[in-house]
Each structure stands twice: as C-alpha cells, then as structure tokens.
Amino acid sequence: MNTEAKSRLLKFGVKPSLHRLAIMEYLMSNLIHPTADHIYNSLFPFIPTLSKTTVYNILKLFEEKKVIAAIVIDGKNTRYDADISQHAHFQCRKCGVVHDLRLNDMAPVTMDNPDNLILDDCHIYFRGYCPDCVKSVSR
Amino acid sequence: MNTEAKSRLLKFGVKPSLHRLAIMEYLMSNLIHPTADHIYNSLFPFIPTLSKTTVYNILKLFEEKKVIAAIVIDGKNTRYDADISQHAHFQCRKCGVVHDLRLNDMAPVTMDNPDNLILDDCHIYFRGYCPDCVKSVSR
C-alpha cells in the first residue's frame, strides 16, 4: 500500500504523482540506502516508462523538501534514506554497503562556533570493513 | 621550509619526491580544505611541469597512507586536510567553504554494533550557511 508513502509526501508538501509515489514507497520499504541507479533499476521493470532523469529529479525534490536524507560518504554515489531520524552510517570500504548505526548515551555536546555559522544538519559516518570483507582484505 | 613536510611524509612511509613535498607543504600551510583542482592551480605557477594526474595520484597515496584526510561532504569535490586530528567540519550550502569545528565535552559514546563491523574512522560534518551567505539566501 502506498498510503504511507502518500501521506509522507503530502506531509512535506510534495504533490504525489505516480512516479513520486513509487519512488517514495520504494525508499520506505527498502531502507538499504540505495543509489539513484539502484532505484531506477529496481523500479524500471515495473514502470517501463520511468527514466533516470525523472529519478534524479524526484530524489532532488525529495531532498530539498527534506522528505528523505541524502547520504554522501564516498563521493562516488549519493545514497538516499527514507529514515530521517538522527542516526549515523557505516560504509564498507570494500563492498560499499551502507548500514545504520545508532549512537547511545551521547552527552550534550558544545562546540566553539567563532564564525557564527548557521548549522542546519549534522551527519556522522564511519568507514571500515564488514565482517565478510575484512577476511579478504590484506590490511 | 619543507623540512616539516618531509618529516611528515617519512613518518608515514611516503618517499618524499619533489612533487610530493610541494603538495604536502601546500596542505600543511593551507588548512583551507582545498580540492585537487585548487591544489593544482595553486602550485602550477611554481611547478609548470606539474600535471593534474600527478596531483590526484599523490593525494590518493597520501590518503591511503593516512598522511592526510579526505573530506567528502557534498559529493561534488573531495577536499583534503593535513590536520588529521579528530575534528568536525562545516560546509556552507551556498559558497561551499569548509571550516573546522571542534566539539567539546563529548561523553564516551557507545553504540550497538550488531553486525560486528570494523570501524576505521569517523567523520562528522555539519551543513548550513555562513554569515555572509545566509543574508542572501531566501530560506
């Protein structure tokens, strides 16, 4: 059911076209931090009229409206996450998979902000190796 | 004087060629998180034989040897930082400038790591607007 996807879009002021709903629903039910390419390839079999430009357009719109979060870790592919709660990410240097990590017990943090920067959002990510990959890597 | 640059390279097991020294020295005295392009353009006038490929080669080598840190925030340009102490970054959404931010009083952090991921490094960055840019942005 894409009623959840629909209300999510409406909540953030995004008009729910069929393609937008499909992508939103895909993101909500596949919290694997997919790339634009991944999303396109997954949906194309079911929506043969879908174009990659549209996927990029829609992801950009979603990000601007803050419906989803864009995750940039390796500078190669931008990944997308329908889970916009505050959490950290991990990416394996070898296979590239991205996992969620939830930090516990983080004390209130203060920081010097001598330049009076306006801070919008905070991203935390770790890099390393997943158990499968670490075996096959000479480190 | 590039004696600091030289000892830095030797410390991390990088043979100090002239180009490597020049780039290392540039990074150590310009903690502005430059891009590969920025480094190339800054050094080219003084080293006319320098090629961009070499800049990329050397930066990649430095990063692998952990002489410097690569900073990926916007997925557009990788930036490089000779300051490898643990600190956070800020990038302005408008002008793209990157600043350092130092977090104080962070309590020991625990996290669930159900997948037994091997965590190598941690990056923290904020996005927002610098004081100059926030004026000219309708938000």
Add this chain to the structure above:
DNA sequence: CTTTGTGCAAATTCTTTGCACCAAA
C-alpha cells in the same frame, strides 16, 4: 637495470541541463 614517479590523453561515471512533449488542474 629495475623500480618508481610522472604526464598526456582518453575513458569512465555520476549527475545535470536544455528542450520538447504530455498530463493534469
């Protein structure tokens, strides 16, 4: 010599843009 560093040009990859068409309000 043999290894390593460098450089040119071409290729690759991800993403954006220009523009035209189509659908909905």
Add this chain to the structure above:
DNA sequence: TTTGGTGCAAAGAATTTGCACAAAG
C-alpha cells in the same frame, strides 16, 4: 490554457586508467 511532471539526448564535471617516458637508486 497554464502549470508542472516527465523523458530523451547531450553536456558537464571530477576522477581514473592505460600507457609511455623519465628519473632515481
């Protein structure tokens, strides 16, 4: 009938690769 969503092809930008030459030990 005006706005906005979509799609194709081309452009763009950052980085990598293949290969050849040069330098160093």
